[in-house]
Amino acid sequence: MKNILVPLGLSENSITLNRVEYAINLAKELGGTVYVTQVFKELPRSGSLPTVNKTLKQITASSIEEQLSELDKKGVEVVALPLEGELLEAIPKFNLENAINLIVLGPENGGIKDPYFLGETSGSLVKKTEIPILIVPENYRFAPINKVLMAIKSGSIKKKNALAPIKEILTTFGAQMKLLQVKTTDFLPGDSEIQKDLETIISSYKSSENATLFQGVLEHLNANHPDLLCVFRRKRGFFAKLWEENTILKRDFESRIPLLILRGSD
Template structure:
């Protein structure tokens, strides 16, 4: 089945890197890639976009369309997969409104965003475009790719998926994770962090069994760390195993300070040097 991938761009190097990373993930799949530029946004992914004024002979719309055309021309030299199709969306409005409209209109399976620098900073206190997209876009997962990250050539990769087993999952909410695991030949390492070392309740054990059944078609293993701060434990686990990707599940009630049932005072702050896949609670 064809995948539909939405890639917002501000024509930066890190937005281009995200696109190339996406092409690598789906190199053997039929895909439609939608290249999206919101030319009304003055700040996008932490970078100030200079908009050419009409007095300079170019409108913002013309600059946006020209930039998207240049991307298409650059992609025309890449012939990895003839089943890859590309469309452009030049949008006059806010980034999040435009992305949500595209998600709803085109049935997007994944939003793929580039992030400047060597890590994908996910923090509930940040007020930037990545945080806004993660918070506001509904019914679509988001994959954030750090600028300096390239897909490893390893035949065996792994994705770290932390959870507290306190809530159930729908299969369609995990579909992006399962797909990426399959496409990248990557095992999913489910990480439970027992912060108070009390062990799992019967309800948590049942949720663990349910998750194992949902992951039955991919390679999966379960791991536990005890007496550790959630954020620190996730980082240490990723670094010790040289993992390739981090997957987080975001419910609609609040940002990641509530993701693991932590108090609101202790904020979850991820600066992972790997791509981060944000899975969404879906209607």
């Protein structure tokens, strides 16, 4: 994961510097670069407007740099990246040319009364992007990743290189990963077969029967005390019913540790 992207300003309540700081620490361990991005909207191109748009880009870059000046970059290359247009369109376009390996997001943090875990834009990124996403809880401080809990329904992973991010994390930190397979009411016989590529990177395996995958995760989080929770985004996987909406409510899901979301199938 050499290129890590952190979007700024996804909501007026979001604490952005916390997740930028986390991304810097992670990039230091992985030997990566952090791109901190904020979008700006260009004016229609006519007459002298290209000059105005150039200025808007420079102003956006300066705004990013000003926020980054408060952080210790720890020798990591941190790039201020102003992007034109809408974030959901600008990130995939930038990714095609620069191969972003991970997007770091934060949850909504409007306090206890805020009902959302993910807002409209961040939820849309989780739902629609091809890029792995790491959601870092509010005020969560970076620490070495020693234990990972991966939660799955099906042991079949069809997406090519889907496991690459977690493999790199496990190798970099010398971490161990426990696989939790939750058997819900729609569990199929073929789901029990664990793909060989996945089987080679797990240190232990446990199965449980629960109404939902999330309930299974909650049941085992306290017992395992992982530093990272890893799940797959797919039609019959984690968040399956949550994909219908872009926003995700805290009553449906909330994580107190970093959550890595991988793309499990097309």
